[in-house]
Amino acid sequence: MSTLLETENLSIAFGGITAVDQVSLAVAPGQIHSIIGPNGAGKTTLFNLISGLYQPSSGRVKLAGEEVTGLPPEQLARRGLSRSFQNLQIFFRMSAVENVMVGCHRHERTGILSHLLALPNVRAENRNSREIAMAQLARVGLADLAEKEAGSLSYGALKRLEIARALATEPRILLLDEPAAGCNPVETEEIDRVIHDVAKAGIAILLVEHDMRLVMRISDEITVLERGRKLVSGKPEAVREDPRVIAAYLGTFGSEEANRA
Amino acid sequence: MERLLRNRWALVVALALILAALPLVFPSNYYFRVAALVNIFALAAIGLNLLMGYAGQVSLGHAGFMGIGAYAVAIGASRFGLNGAVAMLAGAAMAGLLAFLVGRPILRLKGHYLAVATLGLGLLISMVLTNEAGWTGGPDGMAVPRLELFGTRLRGPDTWYMITAGALVLGVILALNLIESPTGRAMRAIHDSEIAARVVGVDVAAYKLKIFVISAVYASIAGSLMAFLNGHITPDGTAGFLRSVELVTMVVLGGLGSVLGAIVGAAMLVILPQALTIFHEYEHLLLGLIIMASMILLPRGVIPSLLARLRGGGA
Numbered sequence: 001m002s003t004l005l006e007t008e009n010l011s012i013a014f015g016g017i018t019a020v021d022q023v024s025l026a027v028a029p030g031q032i033h034s035i036i037g038p039n040g041a042g043k044t045t046l047f048n049l050i051s052g053l054y055q056p057s058s059g060r061v062k063l064a065g066e067e068v069t070g071l072p073p074e075q076l077a078r079r080g081l082s083r084s085f086q087n088l089q090i091f092f093r094m095s096a097v098e099n100v101m102v103g104c105h106r107h108e109r110t111g112i113l114s115h116l117l118a119l120p121n122v123r124a125e126n127r128n129s130r131e132i133a134m135a136q137l138a139r140v141g142l143a144d145l146a147e148k149e150a151g152s153l154s155y156g157a158l159k160r161l162e163i164a165r166a167l168a169t170e171p172r173i174l175l176l177d178e179p180a181a182g183c184n185p186v187e188t189e190e191i192d193r194v195i196h197d198v199a200k201a202g203i204a205i206l207l208v209e210h211d212m213r214l215v216m217r218i219s220d221e222i223t224v225l226e227r228g229r230k231l232v233s234g235k236p237e238a239v240r241e242d243p244r245v246i247a248a249y250l251g252t253f254g255s256e257e258a259n260r261a
Numbered sequence: 262m263e264r265l266l267r268n269r270w271a272l273v274v275a276l277a278l279i280l281a282a283l284p285l286v287f288p289s290n291y292y293f294r295v296a297a298l299v300n301i302f303a304l305a306a307i308g309l310n311l312l313m314g315y316a317g318q319v320s321l322g323h324a325g326f327m328g329i330g331a332y333a334v335a336i337g338a339s340r341f342g343l344n345g346a347v348a349m350l351a352g353a354a355m356a357g358l359l360a361f362l363v364g365r366p367i368l369r370l371k372g373h374y375l376a377v378a379t380l381g382l383g384l385l386i387s388m389v390l391t392n393e394a395g396w397t398g399g400p401d402g403m404a405v406p407r408l409e410l411f412g413t414r415l416r417g418p419d420t421w422y423m424i425t426a427g428a429l430v431l432g433v434i435l436a437l438n439l440i441e442s443p444t445g446r447a448m449r450a451i452h453d454s455e456i457a458a459r460v461v462g463v464d465v466a467a468y469k470l471k472i473f474v475i476s477a478v479y480a481s482i483a484g485s486l487m488a489f490l491n492g493h494i495t496p497d498g499t500a501g502f503l504r505s506v507e508l509v510t511m512v513v514l515g516g517l518g519s520v521l522g523a524i525v526g527a528a529m530l531v532i533l534p535q536a537l538t539i540f541h542e543y544e545h546l547l548l549g550l551i552i553m554a555s556m557i558l559l560p561r562g563v564i565p566s567l568l569a570r571l572r573g574g575g576a
Contacts, residue, residue: 051460053456053460072459073456073459073460074459074460074462074463074464074465076460077459077460077461077462078462082460082461082462083460085456085457089454089456089457090453090454090457091449091450091452091453091454091457091458092453093449093452093453093518094446094449094450094453098446098449099450101446102446102447102450102458102461102463103461104443105443105446105447105461105462105463106461106462108443110442110443112439112444112471112475115438115439115442115443115444115445116435116438116439116442116475117435117438118438118441118442122438122442122443125443126441126442126443129443162457165457165461166460166461168461169461169462
């Protein structure tokens with residue numbers, strides 16, 4: 001199995017606190033790789049580093065063998081990396097299908113002058129993007145809500161809308177930050193199905209998720225972070241049994257208990 | 262009704278019909294003049310609304326670009342012997358170029374900081390127009406030679422009403438085209454979440470700059486038309502800070518993110534001061550009250566709030 005995304009000793013410090021410390025991991029096409037760990041372990045920070053929102057203090061990110069460390073997110077998107085967000089980042093004033101059409105942006109080729117004049121090639125491109133967007137909405141089960149204003153959709157629907165929007169960029173790797181957070185069991189089931197479907201299409205998936213049952217069920221590989229460091233990495237069964245992982249989770253649980261007492 | 266307002270071609274046709282029918286009920290040249298001013302300010306407000314209402318970036322210096330357009334036709338015709346139409350296009354190119362050069366550094370700023378930076382730009386343009394008296398006639402302004410097209414001199418408010426109406430319809434069509442294009446989706450996306458736009462591949466800085474340039478060109482063309490209509494221009498009347506504030510007020514009052522709203526806002530702010538003169542010294546008081554009442558009762562601007570009411574969701 002070839003590697004699509006690779007981080008090498010990736011680190012970032014915020015004023016003396018090392019939020020992500022020497023993290024190395026690799027994801028292959030079609031693989032579902034989950035990052036878990038207690039709150040504050042640096043999962044979302046790691047995502048922000050990989051997706052270009054933060055600049056690493058040290059370490060490297062490679063995408064399909066090419067070094068992409070420090071590239072801005074829009075350039076990473078053009079190279080096939082997109083993501084969803086833990087706290088939703090939706091274009092609320094646009095319809096659901098238009099949200100996904102923005103995801104088609106990197107494939108749109110017409111220029112701004114032809115946009116002003118609404119030349120026939122722009123109309124053709126609009127139709128094409130709409131078709132792609134509708135297909136992605138259908139893929140995540142939102143086809144019925146295509147014309148609704150995004151601001152009026154339910155939380156669970158918006159979570160899937162973000163995935164559809166990211167998929168419209170035709171990524172090679174998709175970073176999903178807690179896609180099932182705040183979702184009811186039916187919606188979680190739906191997200192599970194979507195993730196499997198996407199991985200089956202050969203897209204690599206890096207997942208941050210708190211729903212352990214979901215993580216254990218769908219992951220090919222799990223990396224456990226604790227205080228910014230990689231604690232353990234391996235298959236779900238191995239990670240579940242690892243005494244260090246149990247200690248880390250129980251440790252935080254224990255300290256929360258202690259705080260309450 | 263709501264569908265009608267949302268269909269872009271219905272809006273264009275309705276606007277064209279109204280603009281064509283108005284001369285039938287205008288009793289005097291005075292009405293043509295005021296209506297021409299509405300068209301001109303509506304054009305500038307539509308451009309500014311692309312920037313503010315769609316891309317979400319404020320500009321408190323947009324009258325500066327109107328000033329460039331106005332002085333381009335005045336100076337171009339009187340000192341360089343350019344045809345007025347050519348001078349107007351040259352002014353638009355200069356305004357666009359200035360926006361391009363200044364836009365890159367200032368559009369990195371957000372919110373209040375961007376507001377103050379654009380305010381500075383507007384003041385700067387206004388100062389240059391006031392101080393370069395050798396070219397511009399200084400604070401007293403300068404005369405604008407009449408536009409000559411195909412051997413006829415264009416004069417009279419009725420003629421300029423028709424020309425500005427044509428320009429407005431054209432401006433509306435171009436704006437609506439843009440909004441429904443890949444560029445339009447990118448700029449609307451930027452307004453709601455820059456970060457989400459970036460992770461799907463939208464170059465946010467490049468799009469802000471493009472929209473800034475387009476809105477500057479709209480303002481410049483409006484400024485040129487105003488110069489032709491009035492025949493005399495001053496720095497304050499074209500590029501002054503109060504003009505910039507007026508443009509922002511039109512956009513917000515009529516409705517951010519609504520092309521029709523920009524036209525309604527422009528009509529209100531041009532017509533009301535004229536209509537309220539019958540109240541003599543209470544004129545400004547009433548204008549202020551009406552603006553406040555409009556914002557309180559229609560908080561998202563006239564058109565978006567009315568649309569929301571029609572939809573039954575309240576304002």
